[in-house]
Amino acid sequence: MPTIVFLSPKGGVGKTTSAMILANQLSQGAPVTVIDADPNRPFQSWERGGNAPDNLKIIADADEENIIDKIEEAAAATPFVIVDLEGTAAKIVVLAVSQADLVIIPTQGSQLDAEQAGRALKVIHQQEKMSRSKVDYGVLLTRTNPAIRTRTTSHIMEGLGNNAISVFDTQLHEREAYRAMFSFRQTLDGLRGEDVANLDKAIANANAFTMEVVDRLRASKQARAGEAA
Template sequence: MPTIVFVSPKGGAGKTTSALILAEQIARSATVTIIDADPNHPIQSWAAGPNTPANLTVVSDADEENMIDVIEEAATRTPFVIVDLEGTAAKIVLLAVSQADLVIVPSQGSQLDAAQASRALRVIKQQEKMSRRAVPYGVLITRTNPTIRTRTSGHLMNTFREAGIAMLNTELHEREAFKALFAFNQPLSHLDPKDVSNIDKAIANAEAYAAEVIGMLRASQEKGAAA
């Protein structure tokens, strides 16, 4: 029953979008609870729209006083739990990371975002010291151009990898369909091609991203079983 936690100190990195896309993809074949711990509750608002997957449940009453209990309760109901955290509250981040089987750190390919991603990685390392266990994680590069790689973005990704920082191979592209999720309060599969362009390409990107995350979870479980 894996718990996947999304952490990013910087707004605009695509944290909530990344969490929702993953939850929506998992809900195609399994039940999933997404804990919307953002004070603005964007995912709860999205779920109030039509065609929300029957396999997807949104919980929005988590805070630093009950986060662990909320995660544990969700894990008893669904095999997957996804946590979208407020970006700045350190205590709630530590609590959620303490329960994580995988932490995803969304980051755009800019120097400013890379610096903020490094802050999130320090939180993960802090939790590892406190709990005396390794916390699997991966940096997810978001809002990239699917056809053009900028020199700055490429340089930062290489810098991350050279520093031994785990990176997802899949990037989440800048797609109108990902923005339209919240504009129309619809899953990707229910967006209207008359309103939104390149939905098929966005779905393919989302599927590749979800498949890589599931692969990371399986690899982590196999490593734990072999230890």
């Protein structure tokens, strides 16, 4: 079953938020296991709120000694596995990427963050050399303004495209609802519109991101099947 790894060398780019959004939306239709391999254990903290859906299981005892076993066990038990990692230098990162069907690299729309995302791309390219097989990935722009596309963001998008770097069409916008998920330890759909502004737009944005992830996984699976044939 698909394993989706979230990877970022830089904090504050919305990595865990992106992983949380995807896990919550996928769990509405299928069981999901999240392997919380970030040392801060943000998913474990969120789960303590008692609002995690029945379809969402969180594993918070993964380390570099057992990460592959944890991923394999989760993939055998649930249709989707999401791995939330921190940094790029640790051995656990390389091991998790080696098991990934899709790596998502969140980055904000700034030149500094885009340059830092290049470190995550190096990890992917190193894994491709070691395994001699392609690692599917996508750069995800986060915390963008839904109404205005800045010149900086346009410049970054152009640079990524010119370097043949895969980028998600969907961007995760700056939304109060995404922060509220952690503040209230609640799912996105569990939040109330009277408490959170533009909740409907946040849900629509989250669903668009989730559908693009599913479409990428489906296309990747078809491509591998074609190569095998």
